[in-house]
Amino acid sequence: MQTEEEFKDFILNGHLHYIPNVSIDCAIFGYHEYQLKLLLIRHRNLDSWSLPGGHIKRTEKLLEAANRNVKVRTGVDNLFLQQFKTFGDPGRIPFEKFDKKKWLEITGLASWEGNWLMDQTISVGFYAITDFSETILQTDISTGACAWFDIGSLPPLEFDHDEIVRDALYAMRLHLYHYPIGLNLLPEKFTLSEIHALYETLLGKKLDISNFPKKLIALKLLKKLDEKRSIGAHRSPHLYSFDREKYELALKEGLVLS
Amino acid sequence: MQTEEEFKDFILNGHLHYIPNVSIDCAIFGYHEYQLKLLLIRHRNLDSWSLPGGHIKRTEKLLEAANRNVKVRTGVDNLFLQQFKTFGDPGRIPFEKFDKKKWLEITGLASWEGNWLMDQTISVGFYAITDFSETILQTDISTGACAWFDIGSLPPLEFDHDEIVRDALYAMRLHLYHYPIGLNLLPEKFTLSEIHALYETLLGKKLDISNFPKKLIALKLLKKLDEKRSIGAHRSPHLYSFDREKYELALKEGLVLS
Numbered sequence A, B: 001m002q003t004e005e006e007f008k009d010f011i012l013n014g015h016l017h018y019i020p021n022v023s024i025d026c027a028i029f030g031y032h033e034y035q036l037k038l039l040l041i042r043h044r045n046l047d048s049w050s051l052p053g054g055h056i057k058r059t060e061k062l063l064e065a066a067n068r069n070v071k072v073r074t075g076v077d078n079l080f081l082q083q084f085k086t087f088g089d090p091g092r093i094p095f096e097k098f099d100k101k102k103w104l105e106i107t108g109l110a111s112w113e114g115n116w117l118m119d120q121t122i123s124v125g126f127y128a129i130t131d132f133s134e135t136i137l138q139t140d141i142s143t144g145a146c147a148w149f150d151i152g153s154l155p156p157l158e159f160d161h162d163e164i165v166r167d168a169l170y171a172m173r174l175h176l177y178h179y180p181i182g183l184n185l186l187p188e189k190f191t192l193s194e195i196h197a198l199y200e201t202l203l204g205k206k207l208d209i210s211n212f213p214k215k216l217i218a219l220k221l222l223k224k225l226d227e228k229r230s231i232g233a234h235r236s237p238h239l240y241s242f243d244r245e246k247y248e249l250a251l252k253e254g255l256v257l258s
Helices: A004-017 A062-074 A100-107 A161-175 A192-203 A212-218 A244-253 B004-016 B062-074 B100-107 B161-175 B192-203 B212-218 B244-253
Strands: A022-032 A035-043 A080-087 A122-131 A143-150 A222-228 A238-242 B022-032 B035-043 B080-087 B122-131 B143-150 B222-228 B238-242
Touching: A004 A100, A022 A062, A022 A161, A022 A192, A035 A062, A035 A192, A062 A080, A062 A122, A080 A161, A080 B080, A122 A161, A122 B122, A161 A192, A192 A212, A192 A238, A212 A222, A238 A244, B004 B100, B022 B062, B022 B161, B022 B192, B035 B062, B035 B192, B062 B080, B062 B122, B080 B161, B122 B161, B161 B192, B192 B212, B192 B238, B212 B222, B238 B244
Parallel strands: A022 A122, B022 B122
Antiparallel strands: A022 A035, A035 A143, A080 A122, A222 A238, B022 B035, B035 B143, B080 B122, B222 B238
């Protein structure tokens, strides 16, 4: 949505193009050099921060809608994107707190009565992971600000988004051993130290490095290469890579350790 | 819904009491003595089987709606119930195939134009597990039939329900090592053979019994009791029980093996 006219049309007639009563919220995690961040936006006319998201076009599958919403904010297409939970609670969006008068002025509506955006919404939660140094953040007419925040110092969020972030983090950490989450966050060939640091950062805790690779190798997701990297006198650690074929399969079906 | 009058009112005015464009589908698994079954229903005026489900009341949280829908069919309250995935695809419900004429006769409507039930629906999938020998199946005015089917010989299902069942099974099997799913399916104290048989049946594959309990004991979900059961000459296997406290915690937060 680029123009004021398109924004008004979305508010007035969006239900013709988008499915009413359903939204998408995206917890977009960003990783780079031992830091984990979360992307937050500030809606026009709201004071506090929330997760980026949006509505589902009537012609879209859920994942397509999530992908479009993530791309609009980050400029990155086809991120690792995973649905993790749907949120529905009669009190999750406190319509009574909205400054409806201001919005009536902007839109030129006489009343919110019966408007599709002022009804209860169930929200489908997705999380994504990307390298935050490679994103180009974008705002638009409905989103005044967009920024990366350290995962350890998030501001209080609008609506039920604190809960959504907590559940997204939990799901992502659970999935670290079921989906090949690291693929786009590491170079093509990497050392054990590099993937160990990535996992520690994503999990937010220390991992015993001597036991660490066993699990990933047991999943056959990780391949030990017959190659070393020279990083100084007497230091040339083995290189590893992800197994692309297993990766594609795991993206579709997940992997179960048993 | 018990009367024809209530059923008509639901079709005409349901959107006032239920959230439009969103439904719930429940894969209710039944376990008893080494058998795994799935509960299926047949809607009035449809020839084939589908998953039980329904709509979300405007006053309900998602889990409450799922619990109500499961209780209506099985007579069992507060089952182990887990949300696993939400399904949204423009083609998931083929409205064009419906015998709309028959339904217009039943409801006395002049047209389906603008009716809340004839619009695109996103469906939130839950799975539940119960002992099928303890359920009392119930039909009603909109559900003509309701029955348990062996998981290995399911009929083809309506809509996208084959996909929902596949994903529910996958999620349940993944969760076997994250949630204490077995609690209500075994006696208070059980032998290793009993829980081993339960897990083999739910997973649909053989498990090495010598390695099997390690994982559950590592999760501290399972306690080895200082008690044995006498089942014959020279046969008195150790008894185990679930740890209730860990169980409650895991129900809320899940458990991550690391």
